[in-house]
Amino acid sequence: MITQCFWDKQTGGPNNGLGTALATELMHQAGTFIDAGWDFVNETANGTEYIWYIYEDVSYPLLRWQNNRPVACIGDDQIVYAGHG
Numbered sequence: 001m002i003t004q005c006f007w008d009k010q011t012g013g014p015n016n017g018l019g020t021a022l023a024t025e026l027m028h029q030a031g032t033f034i035d036a037g038w039d040f041v042n043e044t045a046n047g048t049e050y051i052w053y054i055y056e057d058v059s060y061p062l063l064r065w066q067n068n069r070p071v072a073c074i075g076d077d078q079i080v081y082a083g084h085g
Contacts, residue, residue, distance in 0.1 A: 004036040030054045033061055
């Protein structure tokens with residue numbers, strides 16, 4: 001049995017019965033997952049291991065170790081764009 005798992009019904013494929021279908025907006029909100037018992041950074045209701053992180057209203061949940069800023073050294077006067085999506 002799969003519990004407390006979610007998939008984006010707006011961008012995902014057909015419902016395979018594994019997890020709860022949610023709108024993208026809800027998939028980008030920490031509260032959706034905190035309410036389901038996921039342990040997020042900066043909340044203590046679900047423990048203090050801080051397994052998950054999210055860029056609120058921008059990204060899906062990320063494992064805490066994925067929350068590292070990209071490092072690039074491409075020389076002077078260069079622009080590097082990095083995003084989550």
